Amino acid sequence: MAPSTQTLPALVWEGGTSVAVRDVAAPEPTDGFALLDVAYTGLCGTDLHICAGEHSRAQPGIVIGHELVGTLAADVGDLAAGQAVFANPMMHCGTCDACSRGLVHVCERLRSVGIDRPGAACARVLVPTGGLYALPDGVALGDAALVEPLAVCVRALRRSGCAPGERVHVIGGGPIGCLLALLAVDAGAGEVTLSEPSATRRALAAGLGIATLDPERPVPSADVVFDATGVPTVAASLGRWARAQARVVVVGAYPPVPAPVDLLRVMFAELSLVGTRIYTRADISTAIELVAAGRLGLDRLVSEIVPLAEGVRAIEALRAGTALKLLVAP
Secondary structure, eight states: OOOOOOEEEEEEEEETTEEEEEEEEOOOOOTTEEEEEEEEEEEOHHHHHHHTTOOSSOOTTOBOOOEEEEEESSOBTTBOTTOEEEEOOEEOOSOSHHHHTTOGGGOTTOEEBTTTBOOSSBSEEEEEGGGEEEOOTTOOHHHHTTHHHHHHHHHHHHHHTOOTTOOEEEEOOSHHHHHHHHHHHHTTOSSEEEEOSOHHHHHHHHHTTOEEEOTTSOOSOEEEEEEOOOOHHHHTTGGGGEEEEEEEEEOSOOOSSOOOOOHHHHHHTTOEEEEOOSOOHHHHHHHHHHHHHTOSOGGGGEEEEEEGGGHHHHHHHHHHTOOSEEEEEO
């Protein structure tokens, strides 16, 4: 069969810092993948790293977008065409040591839609059939577009071992940081605070009801500290927010170079340094349940829903730090 010549507009990283909306080949059905009509794709810090040429795997010409929700274009197993679904964008190798132990979310060769394969900033996208989750009836797809980052936070909260009544501090006022704070409150944490150097983002966090602190005056009072930044200059100060025997959870992805950490503080205060990476199936299911419950007010995190034609403007707004969460509606 001759390949299709149909094209669709998409938001594409062209290389360097150049981003454009241009036509790409429409995806064709293939084994192991389902064709999804995209309702929304969220833009995040990973997309900014890609569009700055800072991602080690992404190649120029890639369609970005890995936070995605939509409807099936055709039947897939027990799921009928038109079913609203969340799609896990991650793909594991199945053969590495982590995969052999069932830890597919930390696969040594983990790949993703929107990084290694064309992403969801397009009207249609191919997603792994094994990563489809039917959404409950009545769930707003705009809220469900936040399932992916929410699942990241569900995983981080579980990894932290946070108990009801414990003090929590979040470093970083981006979408992940704000979601972590809201999730900690919902889970019964005691005092929950957030620090962020950007006045704009502090104001956005405060608008969500999150108590904000001056990042230049850390107070060692938290039982759990979440680092939602991935900023190397933050690493050395992590322990300064933590009280003795606290857990410090690294959520933001750091560049692949050593970052300074105050290991003496880790030793003297008997701190536990905890890593967390994306999510498991259970984390995704919990995130979907939270979205369906509607307790977190997720729509408040979305600064704007933009049409695909304005995708470049959306990237520029995120670069400028003037928006919290932006959704693209292809």
